[in-house]
Amino acid sequence: DKGSAAAIPINEVDIAYVTPVTIGTPPQTLMLDLDTGSSDLWVFSSLTPSTQVRGQEIYTPTKSSTSKLLSGHTWSIRYGDGSGSRGSVYTDNFTIGGLEVRSQAVQTALEVSSSFTQEQSLDGLVGLGFSTLNTVRPSSQLTFFDNARPNLDEEVFTADLKYHATGSYDFGFIDSKKYTGNITYTAVQQSPGYWTHSLSGYSVGSGAFQASQISGISDTGTTLLYLPTAIVTAYYRQVQGAQNSQYYGGYVFPCSSTLPTFTFGIEGARFTIPASYINYTRISPTSTTCYGGLQSSSGLGINIFGDVALKAAFVVFSGTNPPRIGFATK
Numbered sequence: 345d346k347g348s349a350a351a352i353p354i355n356e357v358d359i360a361y362v363t364p365v366t367i368g369t370p371p372q373t374l375m376l377d378l379d380t381g382s383s384d385l386w387v388f389s390s391l392t393p394s395t396q397v398r399g400q401e402i403y404t405p406t407k408s409s410t411s412k413l414l415s416g417h418t419w420s421i422r423y424g425d426g427s428g429s430r431g432s433v434y435t436d437n438f439t440i441g442g443l444e445v446r447s448q449a450v451q452t453a454l455e456v457s458s459s460f461t462q463e464q465s466l467d468g469l470v471g472l473g474f475s476t477l478n479t480v481r482p483s484s485q486l487t488f489f490d491n492a493r494p495n496l497d498e499e500v501f502t503a504d505l506k507y508h509a510t511g512s513y514d515f516g517f518i519d520s521k522k523y524t525g526n527i528t529y530t531a532v533q534q535s536p537g538y539w540t541h542s543l544s545g546y547s548v549g550s551g552a553f554q555a556s557q558i559s560g561i562s563d564t565g566t567t568l569l570y571l572p573t574a575i576v577t578a579y580y581r582q583v584q585g586a587q588n589s590q591y592y593g594g595y596v597f598p599c600s601s602t603l604p605t606f607t608f609g610i611e612g613a614r615f616t617i618p619a620s621y622i623n624y625t626r627i628s629p630t631s632t633t634c635y636g637g638l639q640s641s642s643g644l645g646i647n648i649f650g651d652v653a654l655k656a657a658f659v660v661f662s663g664t665n666p667p668r669i670g671f672a673t674k
């Protein structure tokens with residue numbers, strides 16, 4: 345078995361990417377954010393208070409002949425940015441890009457935080473982290489990938505995220521047309537449940553490569569790249585007028601600044617993030633001050649290789665034993 349589906353940016357700065365999925369019988373189509381940084385599959389639903397729904401598509405279990413309530417089960421998730429949701433659980437048929445999982449646990453939201461209500465084009469998330477992170481209680485549930493794995497031609501899924509354009513997620517196969525050269529793999533440490541691995545170092549612009557093991561998580565659900573302060577200050581030292589703003593909660597700079605590229609290493613391979621990816625967004629539509637796509641991880645307790653980094657590569661998430669992650673240029 346295999347599947348392939350689009351990864352569509354939800355706004356003009358790629359704050360997140362959504363993928364069409366179908367749930368139930370007859371199929372209900374929702375646009376969900378495939379998220380390797382969490383492991384809950386949750387959706388806006390007919391149980392979500394209408395005051396918290398603003399334009400999202402919803403899943404209505406009672407309209408599906410194959411839905412089953414997972415009675416007595418609840419879930420509640422809080423993300424590091426302060427957003428969150430909670431609710432009840434159904435199982436139903438769930439398809440991404442032609443790949444179907446029967447009786448997938450679908451977590452129906454009874455409450456969502458305001459930042460999800462405001463994301464009108466996002467109808468929920470598909471967690472693709474390790475199932476150990478799933479928040480359903482009393483019994484935790486498996487991710488779509490863990491449920492699909494036994495039937496996949498190859499125990500992998502790939503992410504081909506693009507800058508200001510539609511990319512793709514593939515399940516069960518590696519599409520050699522989507523990358524150039526070889527895929528460089530590195531070990532994944534799957535505790536506590538993220539796709540945790542190391543970078544072999546970095547360089548700023550045309551500067552020398554600094555070899556250094558930097559542990560972090562490859563996270564399609566986080567927009568930006570968060571790295572240790574020493575690396576981030578070395579980067580913005582090259583940017584005229586850059587400053588770490590308390591007010592804006594991170595590095596900002598004049599939108600007219602020339603930014604250097606940022607290169608990260610995976611084992612012996614090198615991946616360069618174009619300057620345009622790091623000139624992330626104006627702090628307000630009419631402002632001439634811009635917010636960086638590279639920020640410090642010092643407040644997070646974890647380094648996050650988010651979309652700004654991942655869209656510079658073709659990424660293979662391999663569920664082999666032991667799991668590993670692969671990067672290729674494209």
Ligand SMILES: CCNC(=O)c1c(-c2ccccc2)csc1NC(=O)CNCCc1c[nH]c2ccccc12
Nearest residue numbers: 360377379381382423424425427563565566644646
């Ligand atoms: C900024 C979102 N990322 C995080 O909070 C996060 C953290 C994290 C931990 C502490 C402080 C800040 C971040 C660790 S792993 C990790 N990754 C995830 O949690 C991945 N899922 C994010 C889901 C998510 C939260 N708010 C959104 C808004 C739009 C689309 C997706 C989302």
